[in-house]
Amino acid sequence: MDEAGSSASGGGFRPGVDSLDEPPNSRIFLVISKYTPESVLRERFSPFGDIQDIWVVRDKHTKESKGIAFVKFARSSQACRAMEEMHGQCLGPNDTKPIKVFIAQSRSSGSHRDVEDEELTRIFVMIPKSYTEEDLREKFKVYGDIEYCSIIKNKVTGESKGLGYVRYLKPSQAAQAIENCDRSFRAILAEPKNKASESSEQDYYSNMRQEALGHEPRVNMFPFEQQSEFSSFDKNDSRGQEAISKRLSVVSRVPFTEEQLFSIFDIVPGLEYCEVQRDPYSNYGHGVVQYFNVASAIYAKYKLHGFQYPPGNRIGVSFIDDGSNATDLLRKMATQMVAAQLASMVWNNPSQQQLMQFGGSSGSQLPQIQTDVVLPSCKKKAPPETPVKERLFIVFNPHPLPLDVLEDIFCRFGNLIEVYLVSGKNVGYAKYADRISANDAIATLHGKILNGVRLKVMLADSPREESNKRQRTY
Numbered sequence: 133m134d135e136a137g138s139s140a141s142g143g144g145f146r147p148g149v150d151s152l153d154e155p156p157n158s159r160i161f162l163v164i165s166k167y168t169p170e171s172v173l174r175e176r177f178s179p180f181g182d183i184q185d186i187w188v189v190r191d192k193h194t195k196e197s198k199g200i201a202f203v204k205f206a207r208s209s210q211a212c213r214a215m216e217e218m219h220g221q222c223l224g225p226n227d228t229k230p231i232k233v234f235i236a237q238s239r240s241s242g243s244h245r246d247v248e249d250e251e252l253t254r255i256f257v258m259i260p261k262s263y264t265e266e267d268l269r270e271k272f273k274v275y276g277d278i279e280y281c282s283i284i285k286n287k288v289t290g291e292s293k294g295l296g297y298v299r300y301l302k303p304s305q306a307a308q309a310i311e312n313c314d315r316s317f318r319a320i321l322a323e324p325k326n327k328a329s330e331s332s333e334q335d336y337y338s339n340m341r342q343e344a345l346g347h348e349p350r351v352n353m354f355p356f357e358q359q360s361e362f363s364s365f366d367k368n369d370s371r372g373q374e375a376i377s378k379r380l381s382v383v384s385r386v387p388f389t390e391e392q393l394f395s396i397f398d399i400v401p402g403l404e405y406c407e408v409q410r411d412p413y414s415n416y417g418h419g420v421v422q423y424f425n426v427a428s429a430i431y432a433k434y435k436l437h438g439f440q441y442p443p444g445n446r447i448g449v450s451f452i453d454d455g456s457n458a459t460d461l462l463r464k465m466a467t468q469m470v471a472a473q474l475a476s477m478v479w480n481n482p483s484q485q486q487l488m489q490f491g492g493s494s495g496s497q498l499p500q501i502q503t504d505v506v507l508p509s510c511k512k513k514a515p516p517e518t519p520v521k522e523r524l525f526i527v528f529n530p531h532p533l534p535l536d537v538l539e540d541i542f543c544r545f546g547n548l549i550e551v552y553l554v555s556g557k558n559v560g561y562a563k564y565a566d567r568i569s570a571n572d573a574i575a576t577l578h579g580k581i582l583n584g585v586r587l588k589v590m591l592a593d594s595p596r597e598e599s600n601k602r603q604r605t606y
Contacts, residue, residue, distance in 0.1 A: 155320070157208045157307065160215055162201040162233035168223055173376075176223055177203050179208025202236055209307035211235060213254065216304055235303070252303035255310055256322035256536060259283070261292045265328065270300045275312065276305025297322055378404075378429045379452040384417035386445045393419045402428030404529075404586075422454065424529055424586055494583060501537065503582040508544040514565040518549050524568035526561040527588035532558055541582060543572045561592060 162173070170186050177183060184204060189200040199216065203209040219233040235252060259268060269282045277300065284295040285407075302305040310319045382393065390408045395402055403424045409418040423429040429451070439448040501507070526538075538551045538560065547566035555558060564570040570591075578589040 144278055154210050154492055155311075157235045157303075159202055159204045159205065159236035160211050161234045162203065163197055164201055164223065165227060165229065165231075166197045173201060173203060177214055177218070180214040182206035207307070207311060211302050212304035214303070216302055251321060251323075253279075253301065253306045254297055254299045254322040255306050255319050257296050257298065257313075259292075259294055259296050259317065259319040261294045263292065263296070265296075268298065268585065269295050270311065271317075272309055273414045274476050275309035277301040285489075286378045288444055298347070308486045320401045323575045331437070332531070366461070376426065376430065377451050377453060378426055380421040380423075380433055381450050381452050382417075382419040382421055383448045383450075384445060386440075386442065387417040388419070388441070391418075392441070393421065396436065396439070396447075397421045397432055400428050400432040400435065408430070417447075431480065435550045492525040500584060501541065502584070503580065505580045507574060509539065509578070510540065510544055511546045511548075512549050513539075513543050516549065518547075518565040520549060520563045520565065521547075522564045522567045523572060523592040524564070524570055525590050525592035526560045526562060529586045529588075530558075530559060531585065533583060533585050538562075541577070542573055545569045545576070 138278055160177075164173070167209050170188060173188075176182060179184075183203060184206055185202075185204040187202050187203075189198045190196060191198060194414065203211075203214070205214070212317075215233045215235055220229065220230045222228075222230050226515075255273075256589065257268075263283065265281045266285055268283065269278055272278060279299040279301055280297075282297045283298075284293045285291060286293060298306075298309065301375050302308065312320070313319050350390055363509075375521070378396075382397075390406060393406045394403070394406055397406060400423070402425055404422045404424045406419060406421045409420065421432070423432065433449050433451060436447070439449075440446050524542075532553050535551070535553060539548070542551050542562045547564050547565040547569040551562040552560060562570075562573065564573070574589050574591070577587050580587055
């Protein structure tokens with residue numbers, strides 16, 4: 133397990149494991165240069181508020197920074213404002229790459245959250261039943277710019293239930309409203325819209341009533357310690373209401389590294405990425421795994437839940453509820469399985485590729501592209517002798533797209549010089565004569581699916597850096 137080096141060297145308050153997420157969303161997660169010292173982080177982030185701790189994730193053996201750090205603030209609004217103003221900034225005059233800043237995930241959430249995350253801007257409040265939406269807006273506009281207000285009403289009578297939502301434009305504004313509004317409003321962050329339901333509203337109402345009566349709602353920092361699914365690994369359990377998604381939460385009483393997590397879950401085909409959620413104050417293991425399709429995630433969940441790693445320690449695997457409809461996901465799973473089988477047949481039989489790509493019409497001149505991505509119109513390629521300003525590295529899953537399809541896709545952003553595939557690999561490159569065009573291609577295409585193939589599009593290393601990399605021996 134990686135260690136987190138350094139912390140509040142100024143002798144300030146250092147939060148324990150039970151207060152890392154207290155108050156919620158008060159930690160930020162940073163992707164920085166490996167050479168950035170803690171002193172620079174403290175200097176650049178202290179203007180946003182009271183820093184309780186800073187820790188840099190370091191390699192267990194070399195003690196070198198891994199380019200990841202956490203900053204714990206005393207208030208949620210301070211952390212949110214730091215994210216809003218520092219994300220995409222350079223820390224020093226000599227830095228060439230901007231840093232990334234997110235609200236660090238809590239133990240109850242599935243991922244780090246960014247400035248556009250609805251979960252950070254929408255609050256849920258208790259209000260007098262006589263309140264109108266205008267009254268609600270008037271009370272909460274002092275904390276920031278409001279996008280909309282809404283009051284929950286009885287569907288039959290149309291009367292207010294005494295509950296409402298306020299959506300702000302910025303996370304820091306929502307955090308300030310929660311911190312500073314009158315306690316009678318019992319303001320909390322709202323669930324995402326796709327998770328909200330009348331039952332969840334009742335749960336909110338019930339929890340807030342408990343608080344008002346002096347009973348703190350129970351928060352389980354390590355849910356796998358008491359869940360029945362961690363104490364009983366009967367895979368024939370009926371879990372009819374269990375959410376289904378492509379993302380899995382992995383928990384263990386023994387810490388694990390990202391390499392170990394990858395080696396376990398890569399057994400199931402279709403692994404997209406895995407991430408270890410490291411905590412400097414705990415020896416527990418917690419990670420997030422995501423697959424390209426629902427079928428792989430379902431198989432991995434029921435195959436690896438209860439798996440002993442290391443021997444004697446059972447890991448718990450559960451779906452991370454992303455609010456998706458289970459029926460729709462299962463329908464997508466069936467579609468993906470058929471599409472994957474069809475694509476495999478075509479890929480193994482090149483004579484059928486033209487039939488697939490051109491829809492069976494030999495007279496068609498342009499490749500047929502099927503995707504939900506809104507693509508710009510076609511543009512002319514740059515002359516072959518044009519100097520290369522930016523190269524993009526492209527990863528295909530499960531197989532590369534035909535070259536004519538790739539050219540049609542990547543030329544739409546303008547200034548494309550050349551696109552080519554690496555023989556025998558599921559990767560390729562695109563050369564652009566303009567950096568803006570290359571960045572537009574990344575922003576539009578990265579992580580998207582075109583003709584049943586998922587693309588990863590990122591900046592390529594310079595040829596010199598690639599030549600210096602140690603060659604694989606396996």
